[in-house]
Every structure is written in C-alpha cells, then in structure tokens.
Amino acid sequence: MQANNSNDTSKKKYFVFKLIPHRPIFAGDMTEGERDIMKQHVAYCTEIAEKRIVIVFGPVLDPKGIYRLGIIEVKNEDQAHILAAKDPAVESGLQRLKIYPMRATLRE
Numbered sequence: 001m002q003a004n005n006s007n008d009t010s011k012k013k014y015f016v017f018k019l020i021p022h023r024p025i026f027a028g029d030m031t032e033g034e035r036d037i038m039k040q041h042v043a044y045c046t047e048i049a050e051k052r053i054v055i056v057f058g059p060v061l062d063p064k065g066i067y068r069l070g071i072i073e074v075k076n077e078d079q080a081h082i083l084a085a086k087d088p089a090v091e092s093g094l095q096r097l098k099i100y101p102m103r104a105t106l107r108e
Contacts, residue, residue, distance in 0.1 A: 012073045012074065012075060013073070013074055013075065013076060013077065013080070013101065013102075014055075014071060014072065014073055014101070014102040015071070015072050015074065015077070015080040015099050015100065015101055015102065016069065016070070016071055016099070016100040016101075016102060017057075017068075017069065017070040017071070017072060017080075017084060017097060017098075017099055018067060018068075018069055018097070018098045018099075018100070019041075019067060019068035019069075019070075019087075019089060019090070019095040019096070019097050020067050020095060020096045020097075020098065021065070021066070021067065021094070021095055022093075022094065022095070022096070024064070024065035025065070026065075026066070027059065027066040034094060037088050037089055037092050037094050038089060038094070040088035040089075041068075041087060041088050041089035041095075044086070044087055044088055045057045045070065045087075048072075048083065052073070053072055053073060053074060053083065054070055054071070054072050055070075055071040055072065055073055056069075056070065056071050057069065057070035057071075058070075068089075068095070071102070077099075077101065080099055081099065084097050084099060
C-alpha cells in the first residue's frame with residue numbers, strides 16, 4: 001500500500017465531496033425537473049469515475065436526511081473546486097457542496 005502525505009506535492013490529493021440537498025426529504029419528493037438534474041449529476045459523476053478521478057460516489061442513507069458523498073483523487077485543491085463547480089447539481093443550485101481534504105490515505 002502507498003501512503004499519500006498531504007505535504008508531498010508530487011502525489012495525488014484526496015477530497016471528500018458532500019452534496020447536501022436544499023431540503024431534508026429531497027430524495028423522496030423530487031420534482032421532475034429536479035430528477036432530471038440529478039440524472040445529469042449521476043452521468044457527470046459516472047464520467048469522471050470512468051476517468052478514475054472519482055474513487056467512489058453515491059447516496060448516504062442517513063436517517064436525518066439522505067445526502068450524497070464522493071471521494072475524488074486530484075492533483076490539487078483547485079482541481080477539486082473546478083470539478084465541483086461543473087457538477088450539474090451544484091451548478092444549478094439544487095445541492096450545496098462541501099469539500100473536505102483528506103490528510104492521508106492508503107491505496108493499493
């Protein structure tokens with residue numbers, strides 16, 4: 001396994017994306033327009049997953065309210081923010097996004 005130290009600029013950085021809907025019951029009462037945007041969101045995430053930028057993504061079934069989580073691997077934090085801004089769910093204002101850096105990771 002290989003450790004990723006956030007002080008080493010030659011290695012990829014990992015970030016957690018937390019997409020938070022604008023209402024707690026969003027997953028259960030989406031409008032048709034919102035559903036279309038979320039389909040675009042899934043297509044976007046699938047596209048960047050195929051490029052091996054997104055490590056994992058999907059909904060988290062938190063009883064307090066479902067949200068979406070992704071872990072990405074990029075060169076730097078600027079790239080993470082660029083990817084986030086291009087997400088249709090974020091771009092449309094349908095979901096708020098919080099980005100958290102991961103200090104160290106282990107990958108095989």
